[in-house]
Amino acid sequence: MDLATAWAWTVERYPRRRAVGGPEPMTWAEWDARTAGLAHALAELGVRRGDRVALVLTGGEPAASLHLAAQRLAAVAVPLSTRIGHEELVHCLADAAPAVIVSDEATAERVDAAAGDEHVRPHTHRLVDDLERAAADAPDTPPPTGAPKPDDISVMLYTSGTTGRPKGVPRTHAAEHAAAVAHLIQTGGRPGEVALGVMPLFHTMGVRTLIATVLAAGTWVPQARFDAAEAAELVVADGITSLYLVPTMFWSLLREDPTLARFRSVRRLAYAGAAMAPALAERLVQALAPESFVNHFGSTEIYTFSIGPDVAAKPGCAGRAGVFGRLRLVEPAPDASPEAIVGPGEQGQVAVSMASPEAFAGYWRRPDATARTVRDGWYFPGDLAVTDDDGDLWVAGRIDDMINSGGENVYPDEIEAALVRCPELADVVVAGLPDERWGQAVTAFVVPAPGVEPGVAVAATDRWGRVELPSLQRPKRVVALTAVPRSAVGKTLRRVLVAGEFSPLADSGAGPAPDVGEGHLRSNTSSEGHPRSEPGAHR
Known part of the structure; x- marks a missing residue:
């Protein structure tokens, strides 16, 4: 399945259902017309099938609509963080070699400075406002390139670069579709789900919330930048039913409203991206009594490693492999074979099968990086973990973060979980x-x-x-x-x-x-x- 076809089928089923929430709502038919117009505007700039379109945008509905327009044009969306430094932005633009770069008023000056570097290929740079004006005059016809194929690249996300320069992770339409289906299954998502769209689209969590909303024919409620007070108002005004956030955002919501008394519509919670201290999980369960509370463990490269399906019962537990995947623990040594499986209860490094339909095929222009992390059909993300007596996974930390103090290995996450209280x-x-x-x-x-x-x-x-x-x-x-x-x-x-x-x-x-x-x-x-x-x- 490709995302352009999935999009068309949702619009066909529910043209008058609310697709975008917030102060400027749209039905699916209205959003369809807007994304088609933007696809035409990109095509007028010379974007063709397979071309990269770099999106350096603050967030919100314009970023989402352009991401979707690229899918409809069979182009590759390359959303880039607005918070990376000049050198990293130059690196990403030079590496992705986009045909078009789209910025907004907040990012245009930085993009101009980075795009002028000699290593960045010739391209067209436009403000999103200019594209929106062009889209308003676009013909009411399908985008000119035709639907993408499932194996075409849908999006290229850059890893966050916590240990070095960001690497491009190309992901196909088929992988993006499979990841969104897995997300709905694993989080208990329902048709018509109303989701807060605040996670940035340069991160897999943000893309996943958006595409899963499309498949569920739900409502995506945009928030360009996270603000706890504004997010609370959106929850109430739009009847948001699902929150998929990083733990720091949940902490901020609790500081804004310690009881979350107004969050009566929220029934499903999920988190990823960082550790959630048991104390935070306990407060969320007490405040919301959610029907579903999920810990998602995965990466940009393979969306799902494992799912902790019941945070209320086992705070911090990463659970079992996702519905479309396999996972094992092997010896925590460099270049360990995926067959070197550790015994029950022994700590090992995580290895995830590349046979998952959610998996990438390798890093963009970095065969060296691919060779370091993918061996014999298994992806090694660098995480350490152990299984408990029930066979559930508990992640102990990153190999990179391990502290060797006086000859003993110490893991930061265990210490943080105690001190945060x-x-x-x-x-x-x-x-x-x-x-x-x-x-x-x-x-x-x-x-x-x-x-x-x-x-x-x-x-x-x-x-x-x-x-x-x-x-x-x-x-x-x-x-x-x-x-x-x-x-x-x-x-x-x-x-x-x-x-x-x-x-x-x-x-x-x-x-x-x-x-x-x-x-x-x-x-x-x-x-x-x-x-x-x-x-x-x-x-």
């Missing part, structure tokens, strides 16, 4: 910093809760760790920051901290921190009640 903290991330004695010192970077002084937060973290964590996992240094460095989709950028690129508000390594009372050390649930914390997905 400290009442004096709003956020926490753990990384290993170089240390003469330990090799790597377990270091907690914390953001003080509102009204808490940085030194007090540092001292509270130290005391909390002494109560909640075994000695090996206790931070040897605590640093207070204004904010934890994260990517546009909430992925923690530990490499920034390891490189020393931070400005401490307070630092236990710089001298004694203020004392705090023992009354702040109680925790309703110890982190030891959960075998592992799940560090997220879509890397």
Whole structure:
């Protein structure tokens, strides 16, 4: 199946059903006319079948409509992050070699600067407003290229680059369709689902929400930039039934409304992209009593690795392989064979079958990167995990993030799951910093809760760790920051901290921190009640 055909069938079935929510709603027939007009406007600029169209857009409905227009034109959508730096943007534009680049008023100046680099191929650059004016005058006929084939490339997403330069991940129409079907099955999605479209389209979660809404003939409610207060209003006004977000967004919604009392329409929750602390999962279950609460573990390369289908029962559990996939744990060694399967209960590295219809075929122009991560028909994302007595998966962390302290391996996610419950903290991330004695010192970077002084937060973290964590996992240094460095989709950028690129508000390594009372050390649930914390997905 290709996405242009899937789109046409939905429009044919429900032309008058609401397709786009928010302050400027559209029916499926209206959205069909808009995306067809944009496809014609792109074709007038010379876009042909298989050409790349780079979308450097803030988000919202214009970005979604252009993404869909590219599908109808059998072109390749290349949505790029609006938060990457100049050098990364130059790299992505030079690597993708787009025929057309589309920007908006917020991104045009940056795009002009990057697109002028000598390494970027000749192209056409247009503002989205110009394309929209051209689309309004487009003929009322199908786009000129004809429907794409299932094996044609639909979209090329760039990995977030937490460990180096972003790599292009081309994904076919068939893979995108299979991933959207899997998403609906695995999250309990229903026909007519109303979904918040706030995850950016340069990330697989954002694309998945959009395409799954098309297949379900539901309503996609756009939000160009996440704002908790605005998101809450959209939930109420549009009757949103499904939220698929990263954990930081759920935290923000709870800070906006601790009871989520107005979220009565929301029945299905899902998360990915980063770890969800058990404390957050418990608060969401208590506030919403969702019919479905799913932990999705996957990546840009293969959308689904595994699904934890019941977060309420097993917070942090990554569950079993997805409906279209196979997964196994093999020896945690470089170049390990996919046949080197570890025993029950032993920690291993995750290997996912490339036979999944959700899988990519290899990185764009990077056979070296493909060879490093794909071996004998299995994809190795670099995650470590263990299975429990029920056979369910618990992800222990990234091989890249593992801390070797005094000859022992320590995993940041387990420590973060304990420290995040400290009442004096709003956020926490753990990384290993170089240390003469330990090799790597377990270091907690914390953001003080509102009204808490940085030194007090540092001292509270130290005391909390002494109560909640075994000695090996206790931070040897605590640093207070204004904010934890994260990517546009909430992925923690530990490499920034390891490189020393931070400005401490307070630092236990710089001298004694203020004392705090023992009354702040109680925790309703110890982190030891959960075998592992799940560090997220879509890397």
